Amino acid sequence: MTARYLPAEERRSVTVETVLALAAEQNPSEITTAAIAERMHLTQGALFRHFPSKEALWTAVMEWVAERLMQRIERAVADAPGPLAALRSMFLAHAGFVVEHPGVPRMMFGELQRAEASAPKRMAQALIRRYGERVRALLAAGQAAGEVAADIDLDAATTLFIGTIQGLVMQSLLAGEPERISREAPAVLALYLRAIRSHP
Amino acid sequence: MTARYLPAEERRSVTVETVLALAAEQNPSEITTAAIAERMHLTQGALFRHFPSKEALWTAVMEWVAERLMQRIERAVADAPGPLAALRSMFLAHAGFVVEHPGVPRMMFGELQRAEASAPKRMAQALIRRYGERVRALLAAGQAAGEVAADIDLDAATTLFIGTIQGLVMQSLLAGEPERISREAPAVLALYLRAIRSHP
DNA sequence: AAAGTGAGTAAATGATTACTCACTTTATCC
DNA sequence: GGATAAAGTGAGTAATCATTTACTCACTTT
Numbered sequence: 001m002t003a004r005y006l007p008a009e010e011r012r013s014v015t016v017e018t019v020l021a022l023a024a025e026q027n028p029s030e031i032t033t034a035a036i037a038e039r040m041h042l043t044q045g046a047l048f049r050h051f052p053s054k055e056a057l058w059t060a061v062m063e064w065v066a067e068r069l070m071q072r073i074e075r076a077v078a079d080a081p082g083p084l085a086a087l088r089s090m091f092l093a094h095a096g097f098v099v100e101h102p103g104v105p106r107m108m109f110g111e112l113q114r115a116e117a118s119a120p121k122r123m124a125q126a127l128i129r130r131y132g133e134r135v136r137a138l139l140a141a142g143q144a145a146g147e148v149a150a151d152i153d154l155d156a157a158t159t160l161f162i163g164t165i166q167g168l169v170m171q172s173l174l175a176g177e178p179e180r181i182s183r184e185a186p187a188v189l190a191l192y193l194r195a196i197r198s199h200p
Numbered sequence: 201m202t203a204r205y206l207p208a209e210e211r212r213s214v215t216v217e218t219v220l221a222l223a224a225e226q227n228p229s230e231i232t233t234a235a236i237a238e239r240m241h242l243t244q245g246a247l248f249r250h251f252p253s254k255e256a257l258w259t260a261v262m263e264w265v266a267e268r269l270m271q272r273i274e275r276a277v278a279d280a281p282g283p284l285a286a287l288r289s290m291f292l293a294h295a296g297f298v299v300e301h302p303g304v305p306r307m308m309f310g311e312l313q314r315a316e317a318s319a320p321k322r323m324a325q326a327l328i329r330r331y332g333e334r335v336r337a338l339l340a341a342g343q344a345a346g347e348v349a350a351d352i353d354l355d356a357a358t359t360l361f362i363g364t365i366q367g368l369v370m371q372s373l374l375a376g377e378p379e380r381i382s383r384e385a386p387a388v389l390a391l392y393l394r395a396i397r398s399h400p
Numbered sequence: 401a402a403a404g405t406g407a408g409t410a411a412a413t414g415a416t417t418a419c420t421c422a423c424t425t426t427a428t429c430c
Numbered sequence: 431g432g433a434t435a436a437a438g439t440g441a442g443t444a445a446t447c448a449t450t451t452a453c454t455c456a457c458t459t460t
Contacts, residue, residue, distance in 0.1 A: 004426085005425085005426055005427065006437080008437080026314070026315035027229055027310070027313040027314050027315065028313070029227055029230060032416080033417085033418060033419085034417080042439095043439055044418085044440095045419085045421085045440070046437070049437065049438075050437090054419085106313055110227070110313065112373045113227040128370070152394075153391070156388045156390070157391060159371050159384060159388055160364060160367055162367050163363040163364050163366050163368065163388075164363050164367070166366035166367055167359045167360055167363015167366055167367075168359060168363065170312070170359075170362060170363065173312045173313070174325055174329070184356060184359060187355070190353075191357060192360070194352075195395035196391070196394075204407090204408080205407055205455090205456070206407080207406090207407090208406080208407080232446085232448085233447085233448060234446090234447080234448090243410070245408075245409065245449085246408050246409075249406090249407065249408075253448080254448065
């Protein structure tokens with residue numbers, strides 16, 4: 001149980017985490033400020049002391065996601081001995097992140113669905129682009145090192161990498177159990193590596 | 201331009217197509233009955249002459265999707281000479297369907313995000329399950345025929361197949377151009393086949 | 401031409417939404 | 431231990447939502 005009166009920064013942080021927790025349970029675009037406040041044992045009005053608007057709160061959530069995900073991925077990549085091993089640990093790091101924070105892919109997809117080019121949507125787009133570039137760079141390095149087949153289409157391999165995670169998320173959405181992701185991730189990763197690896 | 205007074209069945213059909221057209225442009229869960237009516241040059245109230253509730257309309261949309269998609273896929277599979285060729289044409293048929301109806305994957309994902317087990321959500325779940333079973337059956341047949349590697353995990357290969365399409369959809373959402381799917385589909389398919397094919 | 405039918409209209413309904421604000425409570429520093 | 435600024439309350443607001451209803455219109459049947 002958190003204290004009743006929190007310093008502003010801490011309250012903002014708790015709010016962001018609450019939004020992500022709710023996003024794990026329901027359609028993110030249907031999360032109301034009333035629901036957020038209730039979950040935090042706070043009144044609705046208090047939220048607007050810390051965020052000027054709901055969109056600003058959503059932006060803060062996307063910032064949180066971008067920072068944490070990329071940081072986790074860079075750490076995973078840094079320890080890897082080679083490009084292929086880096087892709088492997090990047091995949092598992094991402095999958096682990098999604099299992100810990102099931103609301104994240106749902107928020108991301110929800111934002112991408114939006115029509116207007118709002119700040120949170122642009123942040124979601126920017127994050128996925130940055131992510132894709134990271135994958136692409138590793139794939140290119142893998143080709144240079146001879147670990148990744150020279151004749152594969154890098155754009156397609158990047159799309160497939162992202163889709164691989166998406167497929168896992170979709171399965172967990174179907175079954176309603178996020179743990180399914182950690183269970184199936186290694187087998188799906190093995191298949192992905194089969195697709196891109198150069199053959200002896 | 202459609203006539204002002206349509207027979208009920210035709211009006212229902214036009215309504216479903218209008219919802220899918222709107223879903224291609226905006227977050228499906230933010231589509232209002234007012235927006236649907238406006239697009240059809242009809243008043244809001246008229247919609248409720250043909251559907252008892254918004255949820256009933258959504259159910260009709262999911263019915264439309266399930267029928268059309270599965271029919272298209274079964275036709276594509278039927279003409280194929282073998283399991284691997286069937287998977288190939290299933291993939292391309294699905295990709296083609298999504299390009300023609302970009303609102304479809306967005307509606308599907310939107311429904312899966314929902315918390316409550318509503319009728320349209322259950323239909324979306326049922327469709328994806330049925331789809332997955334179809335893929336699995338083809339993969340199993342492929343293994344029996346020696347076209348698909350015997351040592352791969354069928355569940356993972358099914359998840360990856362669905363994820364492959366998802367990845368393409370994600371890319372098109374990012375770029376905002378559905379045609380991107382048809383352009384990238386063959387290369388991504390080639391990679392998928394590399395992952396599952398048995399090696400000579 | 402009168403009666404009936406099916407499709408659409410226009411305005412209302414109550415519920416829900418994000419957001420505001422005058423006021424109260426709390427933590428913290430002197 | 432009292433002052434004060436920060437944090438939270440609670441009762442608003444206007445806008446928007448799905449749904450309902452009394453009514454009109456175009457057309458067909460009698």
